[in-house]
Amino acid sequence: MSRILLMFLVIAVGLLAAWRLLRTAPSATGNTTPPEYDRYFRPQARARKRERKQPEPPYNARSIVRRAALGELRDALSGAPLDPDAELFRCAECKSFYAVQSVCALAMDNAARCINCGSIHRISVEVVD
Numbered sequence: 652m653s654r655i656l657l658m659f660l661v662i663a664v665g666l667l668a669a670w671r672l673l674r675t676a677p678s679a680t681g682n683t684t685p686p687e688y689d690r691y692f693r694p695q696a697r698a699r700k701r702e703r704k705q706p707e708p709p710y711n712a713r714s715i716v717r718r719a720a721l722g723e724l725r726d727a728l729s730g731a732p733l734d735p736d737a738e739l740f741r742c743a744e745c746k747s748f749y750a751v752q753s754v755c756a757l758a759m760d761n762a763a764r765c766i767n768c769g770s771i772h773r774i775s776v777e778v779v780d
């Protein structure tokens with residue numbers, strides 16, 4: 652009776668070992684991650700959005716703005732009202748307005764990047780009545 656019990660035990664242990672070997676062996680489908688790997692949450696880096704690269708505006712690009720509309724707008728950096736008679740610039744991407752002093756300040760302190768969107772492209776503003 653004890654021989655049968657011992658034989659049954661050996662067969663059971665052998666089957667268990669074979670089952671474990673099959674579970675941990677990489678499958679033929681190319682899935683090489685061990686099954687234990689899936690049990691735990693592992694945060695992964697999200698795929699970064701590719702930064703939109705806007706084409707550089709043409710050298711003679713202008714933004715035409717009515718004088719009356721400028722009265723309601725302000726400089727994006729300083730918040731000061733815009734002077735229609737002074738030289739004005741506009742971000743080519745987000746269309747923020749800048750006075751010359753603000754463009755100089757951005758060039759000195761912000762690598763010439765727009766305070767709102769980070770673009771380096773600016774176009775001049777032409778004020779019409």
Ligand SMILES: [Zn+2]
Pocket residue numbers: 742743744745746747765766767768769770
């Ligand atoms: Zn901008």
